[in-house]
Every structure is written in C-alpha cells, then in structure tokens.
Amino acid sequence: MRIPPRVSIVEVGPRDGLQNEKSLITTADKIAFVDHLSAAGHQTIEVSAFVSPKWVPQMGDAAEVFAGIARRPGVRYTALVPNRAGLARAMAAGVTEIAIFAAASETFSQRNLNHSIDASLLAYAEVCADALAAGLKVRGYLSTCFGCPYEGAVAPSQVAGIARRLWDLGVFEVAISDTTGVAHPGQVPAVLEAVTAFVPLTQVALHFHDTRGTALANVLAALDHGVTTFDSSAGGLGGCPFAPGAAGNLATEDLVYMLDGLGVETGVDLGRLVAASRLIEAQLDHTLPSRYLQSIA
Numbered sequence: 001m002r003i004p005p006r007v008s009i010v011e012v013g014p015r016d017g018l019q020n021e022k023s024l025i026t027t028a029d030k031i032a033f034v035d036h037l038s039a040a041g042h043q044t045i046e047v048s049a050f051v052s053p054k055w056v057p058q059m060g061d062a063a064e065v066f067a068g069i070a071r072r073p074g075v076r077y078t079a080l081v082p083n084r085a086g087l088a089r090a091m092a093a094g095v096t097e098i099a100i101f102a103a104a105s106e107t108f109s110q111r112n113l114n115h116s117i118d119a120s121l122l123a124y125a126e127v128c129a130d131a132l133a134a135g136l137k138v139r140g141y142l143s144t145c146f147g148c149p150y151e152g153a154v155a156p157s158q159v160a161g162i163a164r165r166l167w168d169l170g171v172f173e174v175a176i177s178d179t180t181g182v183a184h185p186g187q188v189p190a191v192l193e194a195v196t197a198f199v200p201l202t203q204v205a206l207h208f209h210d211t212r213g214t215a216l217a218n219v220l221a222a223l224d225h226g227v228t229t230f231d232s233s234a235g236g237l238g239g240c241p242f243a244p245g246a247a248g249n250l251a252t253e254d255l256v257y258m259l260d261g262l263g264v265e266t267g268v269d270l271g272r273l274v275a276a277s278r279l280i281e282a283q284l285d286h287t288l289p290s291r292y293l294q295s296i297a
C-alpha cells in the first residue's frame, strides 16, 4: 500500500474536542491546552469557534483564548466561523485563518446552522469574499460525507457536488468529514474519487470521528489513496452537539502512534502530546477515549 513520507495533522481538540463538553472549561485551561499542543509540535491547531455563544456556550470565550495563547512562529492557529458576525469577531481577535462549515445533508445543515445547504453557501460566499479580500486563509469543512445522523446514507455524488461549491468559494482545502463516525474503509475510495473530480487531491483533508472504532482503518485507506492531511483531537476528545451519537474525533495519540510505526513524519512528539491531553483531562469529568492514552495509564 501507498505510505507517504509525511502527513499533516490538523489538531482540532480545543474546538471540536471541547465544544461537546458539558461543563465549562476555564479560559486559562483552554489557553494552557493550546500552548501544550503547540509545544508538542503541532503545526495547525483549531483553537476555537466564533459561533453563536447561545448555540455553543463552551466556545463563547474564543476571543479571550486567542488573546491568551503564546503564538509560536510557523504554527497556524485557526477558528470556525459560521457567518459575517463570526468573521468580524475573528478578525478583531487577530485570527488569520478561518474555517467555514457546510453539510452534505439538508437536515444536518438545518440542525447545525439553522439554514438549508443553499442558504449556508450563500452566506459563506459573502464570508469568503470578505475574508479572502482581507488576506485570510479559508478552509471548508463538509459534514456528513459518509452518512447523516438524521437522513442515513449520503451519496458520494451529493458530497462531491457540495465540495465543488465550497471549492468554488475559494477555500484552500476541503475537509471531508465523518460527523458521527459511521465511515468504514470500503467507503473511503468512492467518496475520494467523487470529490477529487472537483477538488485537487492535495487540497483534500479527512476528518474522522471514531464512534465505531473505524477511524484509523479509514486513515489507512485514505493514505493508500494519496491523502496526506488528517484532522484529529488530543486524547480523542470531541463530538458535535447537533449530531446525536457523535463521539470523539480520531485521537491524535492513536494516529501519531500508527504513523510513527509506519515511519511517517508528523512533527508531533507523542510524549508531549500526552502531557497536553493529561492537562485537559484533569479538567473533565471523564477519562479520554484515546486507546494509546489508556494503554499508558
């Protein structure tokens, strides 16, 4: 099988990971978490989300977190932005890279954004135009690409059609996302083939949740297909408050352990990453699901 020499990891723990935690984590703990993640060698960290705090209270301190982190040169610190109000807040906080997030299924789009797919893409066209004009980089997430918690199966052609519309907005990368961790390796080639008809393979990232324990197997299938960018979250934190059954993201420790074993460079130091996960785990009312983390408990 095809194994690349290097893989880029997008660490989404502080955003996708913490957004689903019921009890509020302090801003100071979030800042320390992000700083430990950059110390572990992460080159891209999704720090927070400038979404409505009425919808996701845990992300309400996005600006304060950005103000408190120690920005390491060369590290990209990113944030979710759902609309123009979010973009204004992100720019005021000095954010230089944002991510917009659309869905491949109508019901999830409504539940997550209170908008249809078409309405969300119309709003994102304005967000992208403004962000790009201001010199920001914009990533585009696409949720429910392997199945929807409300609608079930989602056709690869539907995924590809929305991925194309995101790409046409000027995003530099499309993150094909398995929101509730239903994907299995048999689906990965078909979805990638459909999407790469419109988006260059080098600009496709994969974002797996690990609800059913298939995330690492999906990564292997995607590596074989030539994908070299993967999202994961420290300790396997995560889930989406608007996707019933969404468990944690693929754990970064589990991903790095596998890639280290395969001789794939990631730049992430497993020992330092564990320190970051332990730091945030101490603030939670549960243990983290990463299998690697549990193996060294």
Ligand code: HMG
Pocket (backbone or CB within 6 Å): 016, 019, 049, 050, 051, 052, 053, 054, 055, 056, 080, 082, 083, 085, 086, 087, 089, 101, 112, 113, 114, 141, 142, 143, 144, 177, 178, 179, 180, 207, 209, 239, 240, 241, 242
């Ligand atoms: P809405 O209720 O239709 O929006 O929500 P609205 O425009 O009517 O605004 C409602 C209130 O929120 C107003 O305040 C606005 O000012 C305020 P009020 O007048 O009632 O006092 N508001 C904001 N405040 C701060 N920042 C903002 C903002 N926007 C509005 N940006 C909206 C529409 C898009 C805002 C809402 O649906 C929302 O914020 N959704 C985000 C949901 C979310 O964060 N989901 C989780 C992240 S996505 C994910 O996890 C999937 C991913 O990981 C990939 C995968 O795994 O699939 C990326």
Ligand code: MG
Pocket (backbone or CB within 6 Å): 016, 177, 179, 207, 209, 239, 240, 249
């Ligand atoms: Mg997610």
